[in-house]
Amino acid sequence: MKKSTATAICGKGGVGKTSFTALMVNVLAARKDKRMLVIDADPACGLATSLGVTVQKTIDDIRKNVIHSTSNGRKGSRAEVLRMIEYELFSALAEEGNLALLAIGRPEDAGCYCRVNDLLKDIIADLVGNFELVIIDGEAGTEQINRRVMKTVDNLVVVSDMSKKAMDVAKMIHHVAVDNRAVDTIRMGLVLNRARSDREAEKRAGESPLELLGWIPEDETVRDYDFHGRSFFDFPDSAPSMKSVMQIADKLRFS
């Protein structure tokens, strides 16, 4: 089994995290020799839309199905439930070429998910082993970091815009990840979105404990793609934001 490189992308809501992730996925998908699993861990499921991928079923749907099925008088052995989740999980993968997308969805029902969550965790861990690259678009804020969801990723990319509020969240993520040891990440860095120049980006990054991986200029093309709901797979390589993301991808370890 090849080693997977997992990269999680997090940050404050509204800073352009999902657009950045979509561009990163586009850059990496072009590397046809690598099979990539994209996990949309943001309950809003915006990444799937940005990539033009239709999600038929989310992890939360699977959870509900399994709980419903095993609470209707047929408990099933652990092996059987495991196989059931495995089947459902595979049918939830949206496949596009060398890429597969899995959406987590939004847990809404009350009740205990612990057993199913444990099984899901095991199966997703097995699934991840089949991909060379894993990209996780995390939930906005620090909750998933705090809950150690991202503990074993290789790269943790914190996206921020130039606002103080977003930079404060980035600092908070760093604090939780490093000081609270919520992440064993090999590499952690900051991506500044909607910056105007190297100088402005470097100045802002200097206020953060995070290493600056790169900055992305304000780009009308991103706005246009978001506005019209166009797939970021069709995003032009010549766009300034795309060039920046290509440089950031080179800095991260994807081998």
Added chain:
Amino acid sequence: MELFQHIFAAFREFLDKKDVTTVWNADVAHQWPAGGNRNIVMADTMAVELGNPSAESLSAVLWTEDLEQVSDGTITLIGPDIPESRGVSLPYAKIVLLGVNGFNEENTCDRFGDLELVKYDVDLRGFMLRALSRRQNEWCRIDGDAWEKGFSFRILGSELIRLFRETDYVHSAEVVFVTSGKGDVLELKDIMRDVTQIVGALDKMNTDLSFDCSTCEYQTVCDNVSGLRSMHASMRNRRRN
């Protein structure tokens, strides 16, 4: 103990009226390499797909103690084989017929569980299987490398027969694959509907602690299939003791 006698008869009738494409003898000596943990076949490397959830699929295991009803080592295919189906997603049914002995009220449920799990032991490089036993669905993919090396239903059937024969109470094994069309799979599903019900009743006996038949959804199944009631009574006594 015979649970599937009427289904065996209906299934043989189904086979008699279909155009059988190929019949092979299992080649259990020929070993296809194992796939290990890397058993996922993604769409980009897939050559052939069987039983996609959006199509029809069926997987059933029937057993009998009447060994004459099972043609040991025979693999039958109705419909196109894998080598001639590159780039195609086929509807899929797989029926395994087993000649067994020693099934009784006390061991049938456990043995049923064991036989249901045998399909997951199939570990062939380039072959992926996902199955939902409760709905008797089976979804398989064959990757391009396996396809180029000649992966076929004979290889899959031979492996299944080899694995089932490893179970000490299984004396003979026969496999029938159907890929000829959605209509044929649906027709088989109709024939195998009772299997689903019997399997459901067995499953419930195996996992549910309730012994109140008056509230059980499988009451009519147990009324119609001889042997189920005595099996249930035997389990009740075992648990009480």
